[in-house]
Amino acid sequence: MHDIRSIRDNPKDFDKALGRRGINAASEGILEIDEARREAILSAETAQAEQNKSSKLIGAAKASGDEKEFEKLRKLVADKKTEVADMNVKAKAFDKELNLALMSLPNKLHQDVPDGEDEDQNVELSSWGTPKKIDNPKEHFEIPAAVSGMDFKTAAKLSGSRFVVLRGAMARLHRALAQFMLDVHVNEHGLTETMTPVLVKEEAMFGTNQLPKFSDDSYQTTNGWWLIPTSEVTLTNISANEVTPEGSLPLRMTAHTQCFRSEAGSAGKDTAGMLRQHQFEKVEMVSITHPDQSMQEHERMTNCAKAILEKLKLPYRLVLLCSGDTGFGAQKTHDLEVWLPGQQAYREISSVSVCGDFQARRMNARFKPSNGGKPEFVHTLNGSGLAVGRCLIAVLENGQQQDGSVLIPDVLGEYLGGKVVIDNKGNLS
Numbered sequence: 001m002h003d004i005r006s007i008r009d010n011p012k013d014f015d016k017a018l019g020r021r022g023i024n025a026a027s028e029g030i031l032e033i034d035e036a037r038r039e040a041i042l043s044a045e046t047a048q049a050e051q052n053k054s055s056k057l058i059g060a061a062k063a064s065g066d067e068k069e070f071e072k073l074r075k076l077v078a079d080k081k082t083e084v085a086d087m088n089v090k091a092k093a094f095d096k097e098l099n100l101a102l103m104s105l106p107n108k109l110h111q112d113v114p115d116g117e118d119e120d121q122n123v124e125l126s127s128w129g130t131p132k133k134i135d136n137p138k139e140h141f142e143i144p145a146a147v148s149g150m151d152f153k154t155a156a157k158l159s160g161s162r163f164v165v166l167r168g169a170m171a172r173l174h175r176a177l178a179q180f181m182l183d184v185h186v187n188e189h190g191l192t193e194t195m196t197p198v199l200v201k202e203e204a205m206f207g208t209n210q211l212p213k214f215s216d217d218s219y220q221t222t223n224g225w226w227l228i229p230t231s232e233v234t235l236t237n238i239s240a241n242e243v244t245p246e247g248s249l250p251l252r253m254t255a256h257t258q259c260f261r262s263e264a265g266s267a268g269k270d271t272a273g274m275l276r277q278h279q280f281e282k283v284e285m286v287s288i289t290h291p292d293q294s295m296q297e298h299e300r301m302t303n304c305a306k307a308i309l310e311k312l313k314l315p316y317r318l319v320l321l322c323s324g325d326t327g328f329g330a331q332k333t334h335d336l337e338v339w340l341p342g343q344q345a346y347r348e349i350s351s352v353s354v355c356g357d358f359q360a361r362r363m364n365a366r367f368k369p370s371n372g373g374k375p376e377f378v379h380t381l382n383g384s385g386l387a388v389g390r391c392l393i394a395v396l397e398n399g400q401q402q403d404g405s406v407l408i409p410d411v412l413g414e415y416l417g418g419k420v421v422i423d424n425k426g427n428l429s
Contacts, residue, residue, distance in 0.1 A: 001102050001358065001361040001362045002014070002108075002358075002361070003361065004034055004102065007027050007030055007034075008031065011027035011031060014027045015027050017108040017109065018105065018108065020109050020113075020323045021106050021109065021324075022324070026105060030101055030102065030105075033094055033097050033098045033101055034098055036094050037091055037094035037095055037097075040087050040090040041087070043083075043087045044084050044087030044088050047080045047083040047084045047087060048080070050076075050080050051076075051077055051081055051084060054073050054076045054080065055077050057073050058070060058074060061073055103206065103209070103211075103213075103362065104212060104213060106329070107330060107331055107355060108331065108356075109332070110295075110331040110332040112332055113320070113321070113323055113326060113332050114320065114323065115324075116322025116323055116324050116325065118324050118325055119322075119325045121322040121324065121325075122319045122320065122321050123320045123322065124317055124318070124319055125318045125320050125334075127315070127318070128306070128310060128315065128317075128318075129310075129314065129315030131315045131339045131341065132341070134400060137341035137342050137344070137400065138342050138397075139272070139342030139343065139397065140273055140342060140392075140393045140396040141272060141273040141274070142342070143397070143400050143404065143406060144404030144405075145169070145396070145405050145406040145424055145425075145426055146170060146396050146406070146426070147426065148167070148168070148425070148426035149166060149168045149169050149170030150164055150166060150170055150273075150274070151164065151166075152164055152165075159279075160278075162263065162277050163277060163279060164274055164277065168426055168427070169426055169427060169428045170392070172416060173392060173408065173412070173416070173422070174281075174389070175415075177388050177391050177395070178388045179415050180311075180411065180412055180415055181256070181283040181385060181388070181391075182254060182256055182283055185254040185283065185285065189252075189304045190252060191252045191253060191254040192251075192253050192254070193254055193255070194254065194255045195255065196231055196234035196235060196255055197228075197234060198227060198228050198231075198234075198260070199221065199226070199227060199228075200228055200233055200234060200237070201224070202226060203240075204226075204233055204234065204237040205226050207233075207237045207240050207359060207363035208232055208236050208237065208329065208359055208362075208363075208382075209328055209329040209358070210226075213328060214229075214328070216262065216264040217229065217262050217264050218260070218262060219262060227260035228257065228259060228260065229259055230257075230259050230282060230284055230384075231255040231257040231259070231282065231284040231286075232284055234255070234257075235253045235286035235382075236363070236380050237363060238251075238253070239251070239288050239360075239363065239378060239380075240364065241364050243366050243367065244288065244365075244366070244378065245368050245370075246367050246370045247370055248367075249288065249290045249293070249367055249378070250288060250289040250293060250297060251288040252285070252286075252287050253285070254283060254284065254285050255284050256282070256283045256284075256388075257281065257284070258279060258281055259279070259282050260278060261278060261280075263276055263278060273393070274389050274390075274392070275347070275393060280387065280388070280389045281388040281389060282384055282386070282387050283384070283386060283388060284383070284385065285305070285352075285382065285383045285385040286380070286382050287301060288365070289378065289379045289380075289381065290367065290379070291356075291377075291378070293379075294354050295354060297379075297381055298332065298334070298354040301385075302318070302336075302383070304383075304385055305350040305352055305384065305385050305386060306318070306336060308385060308386050308391075309336065309338060309386070311409070312391070312394075312411065312412075314338050314394050314395070314409075315338070315339040316336050316337060316338045316346070316349070317337050317339075317346055319334065319335040319336075321334075321335060327351070327353060329353070329355050329358055329359060330354065330355055331353075331355060331356045331358070333351055333353040333354075334352045334353075334383075335351050336348070336349055336350040336351075336352075336386075337349065338391075338394045339394070339398065340393065340394060340397050340398075341397045341400070342397045347390070349386050349390045349391060349394065350383060350384035350385065350387065352381070352382075352383030352384070353381065353383065354379065354381045355379070355380045355382070356379050357377035357378070357379055358380075360377040360378045360379065365378050365380070395408065395409065403424055405421055405422060405424045406421070406422045407420065408422065416428060
């Protein structure tokens with residue numbers, strides 16, 4: 001969320017910043033609501049002062065026996081009391097309207113973010129690994145080694161489209177990938193493993209900007225809980241309404257959870273296979289940092305995600321998202337795109353974003369400076385480390401052999417009893 005004081009002081013700068021996202025004259029409506037709110041507050045304060053003044057005079061009028069003056073003052077006090085109440089109601093309504101308007105505007109972009117309309121204008125920063133030459137590569141759901149272990153028909157019977165039932169080697173490989181990611185992040189990257197709920201209160205979704213804008217992309221239960229679209233929601237909100245000592249920063253966490261998305265805006269896209277599901281698993285990374293450290297932390301988190309792909313020997317490229325493709329709450333985002341031979345394309349497997357104080361303002365997440373100054377807003381960052389299902393896809397497609405078997409990356413052997421091959425019947429060997 002944006003600071004209304006900053007918008008008041010520099011409306012032109014604010015409009016220029018939001019203009020990079022295609023939003024014109026963003027300050028105009030915001031400042032109109034803010035002015036109406038401030039006028040209502042001032043009117044309430046003025047009426048309150050007049051009420052207090054008249055209240056003090058009532059006793060004197062009563063004592064002097066001036067009944068006419070007494071009744072006049074009593075009526076004035078009653079009228080001012082009603083006026084104060086009315087103005088306070090108006091002020092609260094304008095305050096609610098202002099907060100909703102501020103929450104509906106995206107974050108300002110970092111100066112490093114290139115201008116562009118969509119993903120076609122993202123900038124490739126680097127690449128790693130050389131895609132193997134595979135004759136007639138298959139997509140993951142077509143590979144003989146995977147076919148028996150990926151049951152979309154039964155999943156559709158149970159839940160509908162965009163679900164899968166994993167069995168045997170596929171289920172074990174999926175679990176191994178998640179365990180491997182967690183172990184690397186905890187043992188090598190210094191993140192704290194955290195288990196969080198997948199059902200959250202509405203304010204948690206507001207805190208990490210899933211609401212109000214993206215309500216259609218998430219699922220809500222009948223009693224008001226929301227299913228998390230990512231554990232960014234829970235991990236980041238751990239700091240909501242908290243004041244963290246500066247010396248405790250940065251807080252670095254990782255969690256492996258189920259995630260749920262309605263995919264409302266993806267009708268007709270990636271309908272085959274596991275690439276885009278309503279229910280999936282991710283190993284998420286979240287950092288809560290001092291404002292001076294957030295851009296450096298962004299690079300560190302990107303390297304954490306890259307390390308997983310490199311250990312799995314999966315070719316990827318690092319992309320800096322342009323202004324038109326950067327997410328609502330992000331100042332700057334790196335995407336890691338893994339090579340999928342079956343599609344002959346790079347596809348996103350991780351997004352790592354720095355949000356500045358945008359989420360912290362929504363959550364009231366602050367830190368206490370070591371020098372004893374007033375609490376300040378922290379900076380928040382989040383990133384996939386990685387999407388487990390998409391990593392499963394990448395392992396299968398990059399490891400596919402001509403006989404229909406799949407070679408599994410050696411680093412996963414310890415999680416699979418030393419077995420690093422899935423034969424063309426779907427058996428680990």
